[in-house]
Amino acid sequence: MSEGVLRRAAAPRLTRLATQLLKFGVVGGVGFVVDIAVFNLLLLHPVAGLPAWPVVAKSVSTIAAIAVNWVGNRLWTFREHRRSDTVREGVEFLVASLVGSGVSLVCLAFSHYVLQLTTTVDDNVSANVIGLILGSLVRFAAYRWWVFADSSPEGVEGVEGSTTDATAPMPGRSSSDAEPPASVASRATMASPSPPPE
Numbered sequence: 001m002s003e004g005v006l007r008r009a010a011a012p013r014l015t016r017l018a019t020q021l022l023k024f025g026v027v028g029g030v031g032f033v034v035d036i037a038v039f040n041l042l043l044l045h046p047v048a049g050l051p052a053w054p055v056v057a058k059s060v061s062t063i064a065a066i067a068v069n070w071v072g073n074r075l076w077t078f079r080e081h082r083r084s085d086t087v088r089e090g091v092e093f094l095v096a097s098l099v100g101s102g103v104s105l106v107c108l109a110f111s112h113y114v115l116q117l118t119t120t121v122d123d124n125v126s127a128n129v130i131g132l133i134l135g136s137l138v139r140f141a142a143y144r145w146w147v148f149a150d151s152s153p154e155g156v157e158g159v160e161g162s163t164t165d166a167t168a169p170m171p172g173r174s175s176s177d178a179e180p181p182a183s184v185a186s187r188a189t190m191a192s193p194s195p196p197p198e
Contacts (some may be wrong), residue, residue, distance in 0.1 A: 023076055
C-alpha cells in the first residue's frame with residue numbers, strides 16, 4: 001500500500017478524532033456547569049438535621065453531571081457508535097466517568113499528602129487543573145475506545161468515501177496510465193480488422 005493511500009486513509013480518522021475531542025469538550029463543559037449549578041442550588045436549600053448535606057449535594061450534582069454527559073456524548077459526540085444494549089453502555093459510561101473522577105482524587109491526594117502542597121491554591125491546581133485535564137483524557141479514551149468503541153473495520157475499506165479501483169495497472173505502467181475498462185474495450189474494437197469487402 002503506497003504512502004499516499006495511507007495518508008489519505010489516516011486523514012479522515014484524525015479529522016473524526018479531532019471533531020470528537022471538540023464535541024467531548026463542549027459536552028464536558030455543559031456537564032461541569034450542571035455539576036456546579038446543582039451543587040450550589042442544593043447547598044442553598046439544605047435538609048434540616050442532615051449534617052452531611054454538602055456531601056449529599058455533591059453526590060447528587062455529580063450524578064446529574066454524569067447523566068448529562070452520557071446523553072450528550074451518546075446523542076452527539078459518539079452518536080454513530082451508539083450501541084443497542086443501552087443499559088450496558090450506561091453502566092460502562094458510569095464506570096469510565098468514576099475512573100476519570102478518581103484520577104482527580106489521586107492527583108489531589110498525591111499533591112496534598114506526598115508532595116505536602118497543602119494550600120487552597122495547591123489543592124485547586126492539583127484537583128481542578130491537573131486532575132481535571134488528566135481525568136478528562138482518561139474519560140475520553142475510555143468513551144472512545146471502550147464505551148462507544150468504533151466497530152468499523154480498520155484500513156482503507158473503513159474510510160468513508162473511499163472506493164476501490166477495479167482496474168490494475170499493467171506491469172511497467174503507473175496507475176495514472178491505467179485506462180478504464182470501457183476505453184480498453186473500445187480500443188480493442190477499433191484495432192480489430194474489419195472484414196474485407198466482397
